[in-house]
Amino acid sequence: GAVVSQHPSWVICKSGTSVKIECRSLDFQATTMFWYRQFPKQSLMLMATSNEGSKATYEQGVEKDKFLINHASLTLSTLTVTSAHPEDSSFYICSPWNGENTGELFFGEGSRLTVL
Amino acid sequence: GEDVEQSLFLSVREGDSSVINCTYTDSSSTYLYWYKQEPGAGLQLLTYIFSNMDMKQDQRLTVLLNKKDKHLSLRIADTQTGDSAIYFCAESIAAGNKLTFGGGTRVLVKP
Numbered sequence: 001g002a003v004v005s006q007h008p009s010w011v012i013c014k015s016g017t018s019v020k021i022e023c024r025s026l027d028f029q030a031t032t033m034f035w036y037r038q039f040p041k042q043s044l045m046l047m048a049t050s051n052e053g054s055k056a057t058y059e060q061g062v063e064k065d066k067f068l069i070n071h072a073s074l075t076l077s078t079l080t081v082t083s084a085h086p087e088d089s090s091f092y093i094c095s096p097w098n099g100e101n102t103g104e105l106f107f108g109e110g111s112r113l114t115v116l
Numbered sequence: 117g118e119d120v121e122q123s124l125f126l127s128v129r130e131g132d133s134s135v136i137n138c139t140y141t142d143s144s145s146t147y148l149y150w151y152k153q154e155p156g157a158g159l160q161l162l163t164y165i166f167s168n169m170d171m172k173q174d175q176r177l178t179v180l181l182n183k184k185d186k187h188l189s190l191r192i193a194d195t196q197t198g199d200s201a202i203y204f205c206a207e208s209i210a211a212g213n214k215l216t217f218g219g220g221t222r223v224l225v226k227p
Contacts, residue, residue: 006158032212043204043217044159093158101211103147103166107159 003027004096006108013084014116020080021111023094029074030096035067038091038110047092050077084115122205122218129226134192136221138205141186145207148181149215150190153202162190162203192223200225 003026013019023033032051036044048069050056056069066088068080077096081088093110119141128134140148146167151159165172165179165188172179178191188205202222206215 004158034214043219044215045217046214049214095215097212099212103164103208103211104161105149105164105208105215106161107151109158110156112156 002096002098002104002106004094004106004108006094006111008111009109010112010114012114012116015085016083018080018082019084019113020078021092021094021113023077023079023096023108025075025096025098028096028098030071030077031074031099032097033069033071033077034095034097034105035069035077035079036093036095036107038093044093047079081113084113086115089113089115120205120207120216120218122203122221124219124221126221126223127226128195128223130195130197132195134190134195134199134223134225136190136192136203136205136223138188138190138218139186140188140205140207140216140218142207142209142216143186144209145186146210147208148179148188149204149206149208150177150179150188151204151206153204153220155201159204195223195225197225197227199223 005024035047038044048056048058050071058064071077094108149164150162176193180189202220206217
């Protein structure tokens with residue numbers, strides 16, 4: 001399967017600070033990037049979808065000014081959680097898509113954010 | 117909207133077969149997926165099936181799709197302790213579209 005790298009794997013930050021999570025597709029070009037989050041003992045929920053070079057489309061209830069997504073290249077997308085609060089503590093996972101009609105969708109290893 | 121349901125928990129003895137079931141509501145679902153998640157890890161794509169298929173087999177994994185009943189199952193043959201994990205089914209209406217996930221089934225394999 002495709003190699004998708006996320007960094008950092010885990011991060012602890014103080015309330016009010018910003019955290020940037022990187023997602024890299026190492027062996028293919030990601031024309032589209034999906035960002036999901038998973039709260040403890042829950043399933044994954046889509047936060048936003050971004051196409052390379054375009055603004056991200058956010059799901060209902062996800063604040064675009066709080067979760068900044070940058071998808072400036074075909075191999076790198078970043079999610080920045082601005083002014084993080086304890087309720088933003090979650091597992092954030094990216095899923096890049098290369099535009100092919102195969103149906104395959106791979107995920108990164110995830111980034112666990114804990115906001116104190 | 118779309119809804120995907122799974123049973124919460126499955127316990128199985130090592131060497132037996134496991135069957136994890138999933139139901140979905142969106143008749144437009146085109147791709148149906150099974151992912152495995154181990155503690156603290158991301159999602160590993162196990163297999164996926166296109167909606168015009170009834171069955172797909174890949175080594176120990178067999179996926180059955182009943183499109184009429186909107187029912188998907190994953191059978192793991194000769195279950196091993198390393199198969200203990202949470203298994204998510206998910207659906208998508210098209211390639212490159214978002215996935216809608218079920219709540220996950222926690223599989224515990226007992227020696």
